[in-house]
Amino acid sequence: MTNIREILGGVTNEYSECSDENSVEVNKQIHNGGYFNSFYFHKNAVYYSIYSITGTEDCFGTQLSNDDLTLRALRQGPHPDGLSSDIKAYSTAFIKLLKRQLDRYLTGPLSAPTPELLEKTQYADPSNMESERTLGMVDSLMRQAPNAQVDLIGAKVKNVKNDTVPWLCSMPHGEQRQIMRSAARQRRTVAKKRKQRKARNLEIAKQRLYELELKKQKKKTRQMENKVTRFVKQGIQTTPQDVKNAFPEASQEVVQLTVQICRDPESIIGKDLTHLWYDKVKCENEVYIGNVFEYKGGKKKVIVMEYWLPDCPEDSHKSELFSTEVLADLLLGDLLFH
Numbered sequence: 403m404t405n406i407r408e409i410l411g412g413v414t415n416e417y418s419e420c421s422d423e424n425s426v427e428v429n430k431q432i433h434n435g436g437y438f439n440s441f442y443f444h445k446n447a448v449y450y451s452i453y454s455i456t457g458t459e460d461c462f463g464t465q466l467s468n469d470d471l472t473l474r475a476l477r478q479g480p481h482p483d484g485l486s487s488d489i490k491a492y493s494t495a496f497i498k499l500l501k502r503q504l505d506r507y508l509t510g511p512l513s514a515p516t517p518e519l520l521e522k523t524q525y526a527d528p529s530n531m532e533s534e535r536t537l538g539m540v541d542s543l544m545r546q547a548p549n550a551q552v553d554l555i556g557a558k559v560k561n562v563k564n565d566t567v568p569w570l571c572s573m574p575h576g577e578q579r580q581i582m583r584s585a586a587r588q589r590r591t592v593a594k595k596r597k598q599r600k601a602r603n604l605e606i607a608k609q610r611l612y613e614l615e616l617k618k619q620k621k622k623t624r625q626m627e628n629k630v631t632r633f634v635k636q637g638i639q640t641t642p643q644d645v646k647n648a649f650p651e652a653s654q655e656v657v658q659l660t661v662q663i664c665r666d667p668e669s670i671i672g673k674d675l676t677h678l679w680y681d682k683v684k685c686e687n688e689v690y691i692g693n694v695f696e697y698k699g700g701k702k703k704v705i706v707m708e709y710w711l712p713d714c715p716e717d718s719h720k721s722e723l724f725s726t727e728v729l730a731d732l733l734l735g736d737l738l739f740h
Contacts, residue, residue, distance in 0.1 A: 536563060616680050626730040634726060640664040649733055659739060660729055667705060667725055668697045674740040695720060
């Protein structure tokens, strides 16, 4: 309804954003019998007048128009009784919010402004129109120059709102140059700090992205390892058809290697390989090359791999992997045998 929009929209937007400096004007509106005062102290009117679907007036005596499409739709609704109870619940919550917003103006420290505060706020704007004008200027400048930096647009707005150029022109020439040089030095300092902050934020974003990717990879690998473990524990004589049925997305070459590792892990000793690993220091995936160095066997069939980076073949290291881990990486495509 129109009146509901006025109260829920107009009242909240106009007064909930008031700062301490314009609170005196808000108190004038309240204590001079403004509609805030009426609405706040007449809860029954909220319940039984303004929110009445069949009423003809709101709690301020304003006639409700039958031409209001929203009001008409509410009156023609299939469940007017339920809607009435819902609106009562909404109004209760709204009154609590209104009380919390106006508490400092009605009974709090701003309810009785001191002479010093009155003098300080005598020219304060009781509305938020000034901030809206500023945002309008920013929006206009961004539309005119969509590729301009935000700092440049901010500087233009500050220049207009603060009358910076007229203030600077009113000073002696020497003082103007001194201020301009100081501002230029400060600008270079700020630009340098901003550049460093941007680079640092990019690094943090990059690290978070890779950490998220690592979590996804670990989850995917863990799921595949569990699937491989269940497959191996079946205790059947592994055949290519068994592997294909369990892992239909695997290629024929991967199927053959899976069967070979399941039947005779020692047969892959000496095979060259390429393995994708996540480097925690660099926060990125790193491709290692190497070969199958040894098969230790045991209950979990430990396979020893020797790895090195492509550009550092002399700097190699050995890693022990369970056969299920090798099979999982093979089936996921992170491990290739040559």
